[in-house]
């Protein structure tokens with residue numbers, strides 16, 4: 001059959017891909033790739049040491065071939081899901097994971113990379129040294145270099161860990177599903193927004209009950225804690241939320257995560273030791289920009305001492321506004337009232353000024369001013385939905401340098417959230433240049449019958465954020481896909497370009513470019529701009545110390561774990577709170593039992609990355625605040641030193657090349673409203 005997923009055409013044939021194409025295409029590519037890897041290795045067996053050209057370039061080609069076949073599938077799975085496509089997609093997951101494990105565990109491949117590393121002439125391909133170093137590092141982290149018995153144990157530990165992490169997440173889901181609150185007294189629900197009440201009423205009706213039935217999901221919890229006037233009701237929800245999947249929870253003890261958490265820490269520590277690290281925190285940092293536990297700890301401690309006084313002042317200010325001491329379940333409620341009293345700004349007031357077409361035009365204009373790029377709609381390119389669009393990305397010289405697919409509106413068959421994804425990677429491996437293509441996907445409300453899609457300012461930030469990721473992917477000058485664009489960029493630095501772009505969406509001159517009332521065309525009034533800008537830093541210090549609490553807790557439980565001893569999870573949490581928290585904790589609080597970011601996998605010993613990347617992006621953006629928001633020279637340097645280099649270069653060195661010095665926390669503190677002046681003002685200010 002003529003399979004569009006195996007076509008060598010420039011762009012995926014999104015209008016021709018069918019679920020029945022998926023598994024045959026992936027199976028065929030995997031089989032061809034396996035055979036090709038064997039051929040590459042056989043060609044070197046017994047001969048002279050392999051070179052970068054005859055080992056790495058062919059492997060880059062194979063990786064790209066697989067990516068070109070799989071990327072359209074995973075994209076369609078995310079934006080145009082159907083039961084048949086889901087089934088085809090799921091059928092491929094084990095095939096792909098088996099292939100990846102095989103490659104990661106291929107000792108002959110590892111030895112070949114070691115030989116290449118020894119004789120590498122890195123000058124011929126920019127990024128070659130980084131690519132080989134990263135490949136060797138990943139082989140070692142996967143245990144490929146271990147003696148047989150230890151390797152077997154390592155694999156068993158990883159497998160057990162995967163299961164236990166899944167168990168942690170399952171317990172959390174089950175515990176949340178096991179709790180609900182049935183309410184028949186309308187007076188107790190005063191303040192809760194209509195949409196949350198409608199949902200609760202519908203759930204009660206579906207269960208054949210009168211009144212309202214509330215479940216323990218995040219939107220419901222946030223709605224009750226932020227808006228319910230009834231203090232007892234907020235306390236009830238707080239207790240349910242803060243004890244999820246723990247020994248303190250009202251749900252069955254079968255969902256208690258205590259044992260899973262201890263087991264996860266033990267297995268992570270053992271895996272890290274087997275491959276030569278002192279603890280799991282060091283193992284986690286091996287792939288990050290931060291070099292050591294001490295460096296991350298120092299970073300978090302510096303942010304803490306800079307923020308704590310301001311955070312305490314914000315909390316006192318909030319208590320003064322509320323007129324009584326605040327318990328944990330009072331904070332969000334009074335914070336929302338204080339925010340409204342102080343800034344009187346709401347999404348509903350801002351939306352009419354941000355019709356998506358106007359915001360997008362303004363953003364494209366900004367990208368043009370900064371980087372000399374033009375985005376030109378090409379209606380002739382096939383997409384997966386009439387709402388999706390394709391843009392040619394053209395540089396200042398008129399040359400096409402890449403492509404961008406956009407898909408902005410929420411649809412039932414689309415995954416929620418917003419993201420940028422790599423559709424096609426930049427590649428030049430001796431043959432012709434393959435240009436990068438990105439996906440930019442959001443879930444904004446679709447236009448109404450007579451109104452355009454109107455964005456909140458948060459959604460404007462989201463659009464700028466994802467455009468930053470897209471620019472990182474599209475402007476890369478690196479020709480080796482493994483270290484081009486966002487690939488090979490350490491995880492604690494990959495949000496630098498995206499968060500950097502958000503900075504522009506707070507500037508008066510940019511807000512003038514991207515706003516235009518959908519009826520009158522008027523730009524956002526200057527007084528509203530000022531209120532919006534002032535609201536940016538509301539409780540910035542309290543938010544900061546909350547994130548620092550999570551990050552310090554995560555780092556310490558992984559760095560301080562001692563085999564055979566108690567994991568001290570709650571003790572460490574208590575010590576961290578003692579040092580950084582400003583909101584009083586309750587005795588029943590078992591927040592770690594629901595901390596899926598770290599116990600589920602993902603962010604383990606990496607939660608600090610949020611703040612780490614924010615320091616980089618805030619400090620990089622501050623260069624534009626100092627030198628001019630639209631300064632062409634700065635934009636060129638940012639492009640050359642940060643956006644173009646992909647994972648080819650040490651990010652700390654790249655940052656120094658752009659900024660002329662190491663990253664500094666001052667800009668993030670200022671963007672969070674934490675300055676000496678702000679502290680004094682907040683402390684004395686009355687509502």
Ligand SMILES: [Zn+2]
Pocket residue numbers: 465469495498
């Ligand atoms: Zn991002």
